[in-house]
Amino acid sequence: MSSAVWHPFTQHATEPAPPTIVRTEGAYIETRDGKRILDAISSWWVITHGHRHPKIVAAIREATETLDQVIFAGLSHEPAEQLASALVEMTPAGLDWVFYSDSGSTSVEVALKMALGFHRNNGFPRSRIIVVEDSYHGDTIGTMSVGARGVFNAAYEPLLFEVDIIPFPAVGREQATLDRFEAVTRDRRAAALIVEPLVLGAGGMLMYPARVLAELKRITERSGTLFIADEVMTGWGRTGTMFACEQAGIAPDILCTSKGLTGGSLPLAATLATDAIFRAHFSTDRTKTFFHSSSYTANPIACAAALANVSIWKDEPVAERVAALSRMQTEKVARFNQDERFENVRTCGTISALDLRVGNAGYLAEVGPRLRAFFLERGLLVRPLGNVIYVLPPYCVTSGELDQVYDAIDEAAELASDSL
Numbered sequence: 001m002s003s004a005v006w007h008p009f010t011q012h013a014t015e016p017a018p019p020t021i022v023r024t025e026g027a028y029i030e031t032r033d034g035k036r037i038l039d040a041i042s043s044w045w046v047i048t049h050g051h052r053h054p055k056i057v058a059a060i061r062e063a064t065e066t067l068d069q070v071i072f073a074g075l076s077h078e079p080a081e082q083l084a085s086a087l088v089e090m091t092p093a094g095l096d097w098v099f100y101s102d103s104g105s106t107s108v109e110v111a112l113k114m115a116l117g118f119h120r121n122n123g124f125p126r127s128r129i130i131v132v133e134d135s136y137h138g139d140t141i142g143t144m145s146v147g148a149r150g151v152f153n154a155a156y157e158p159l160l161f162e163v164d165i166i167p168f169p170a171v172g173r174e175q176a177t178l179d180r181f182e183a184v185t186r187d188r189r190a191a192a193l194i195v196e197p198l199v200l201g202a203g204g205m206l207m208y209p210a211r212v213l214a215e216l217k218r219i220t221e222r223s224g225t226l227f228i229a230d231e232v233m234t235g236w237g238r239t240g241t242m243f244a245c246e247q248a249g250i251a252p253d254i255l256c257t258s259k260g261l262t263g264g265s266l267p268l269a270a271t272l273a274t275d276a277i278f279r280a281h282f283s284t285d286r287t288k289t290f291f292h293s294s295s296y297t298a299n300p301i302a303c304a305a306a307l308a309n310v311s312i313w314k315d316e317p318v319a320e321r322v323a324a325l326s327r328m329q330t331e332k333v334a335r336f337n338q339d340e341r342f343e344n345v346r347t348c349g350t351i352s353a354l355d356l357r358v359g360n361a362g363y364l365a366e367v368g369p370r371l372r373a374f375f376l377e378r379g380l381l382v383r384p385l386g387n388v389i390y391v392l393p394p395y396c397v398t399s400g401e402l403d404q405v406y407d408a409i410d411e412a413a414e415l416a417s418d419s420l
């Protein structure tokens with residue numbers, strides 16, 4: 001019964017030993033003792049169609065017949081080439097180059113390095129990064145630097161670099177965000193703005209309108225600031241469109257994608273960039289090379305899984321599924337609109353979120369783990385962010401399954417108000 005595993009974001013001193021999962025299928029994960037758990041958070045936002053989509057499983061199996069990892073500097077392979085073409089075709093116009101890596105954090109690190117390399121190689125070095133309050137871009141030192149500071153990274157604060165923070169564009173305060181952004185870009189020294197388009201995920205599923213995104217883009221253009229869209233969570237249908245940027249009608253200079261790229265089956269990430277950014281690194285002067293690589297860059301099996309995901313989007317009515325799920329989410333979460341136990345009931349595409357009203361911050365610290373245990377007992381994988389409860393299911397989830405989740409949320413709030 002002893003385990004050598006140190007789990008992520010887990011306080012081993014207080015949390016119970018985690019159940020062992022032996023099987024995944026569709027919207028469900030199954031424990032060793034035969035309990036089926038509805039994965040209402042898509043296993044930390046990675047699963048799109050459902051666990052183990054048969055076409056993705058088949059593509060992985062087939063890829064292993066011919067390829068495993070191949071060094072990607074100086075060599076190439078078909079799965080990576082085909083996937084790059086597909087990504088260029090599917091993402092907003094102008095993103096013509098695809099740089100592979102293996103996690104969302106790494107794709108953001110790559111984006112930041114591309115931005116600094118762009119300005120430096122063009123002879124006007126800029127290094128300041130502008131970020132949105134409450135953002136999350138990963139857990140490495142660089143990505144923590146451009147993310148919200150708090151209890152999660154207090155110990156590492158001395159290593160984090162300085163950034164300019166613009167306020168979150170909360171309802172009614174959008175103009176303050178734009179004004180602040182205008183002000184910090186006026187000296188034309190900001191290298192890039194990095195944003196999570198439409199939804200700030202780990203920051204608490206905070207949502208803002210597409211027109212703010214479009215305005216931010218306009219300001220970057222005027223000030224020569226690069227626009228980095230971190231679509232690691234929002235990509236692949238999550239917000240209702242293939243990429244969230246589409247809803248603002250904008251094309252970023254750099255786009256990061258990872259979580260849904262392989263349908264959630266294998267780790268893979270890509271950072272897409274404009275030709276201008278590629279050109280800034282294209283030179284007979286070798287010091288202008290883009291100096292970045294990960295050991296598992298463009299893993300062929302992961303690329304094959306991603307290609308299968310792309311063909312599922314093309315061959316199956318995924319857009320319709322996403323639209324139907326988005327409608328269901330809006331209808332079902334609406335039961336809490338007038339409910340005094342909650343506030344900020346909201347949706348964006350396939351994501352719904354609501355804030356449980358809680359007394360004090362000490363209490364707040366307690367409520368998360370207790371809610372998690374409550375849901376798990378009912379066979380539901382729901383993982384609130386503090387007092388923010390959200391539902392972010394795989395696209396194969398049914399209406400009846402969603403009802404179970406919302407019924408449990410109702411019950412959980414009851415419990416939270418008496419005894420939790």
Ligand SMILES: *Cc1c(COP(=O)(O)O)cnc(C)c1O
Nearest residue numbers: 103104105136137138201232233
């Ligand atoms: C999850 C996430 C990341 C980090 O991705 P990892 O694969 O966990 O490194 C970065 N940005 C956003 C918006 C994310 O949601």
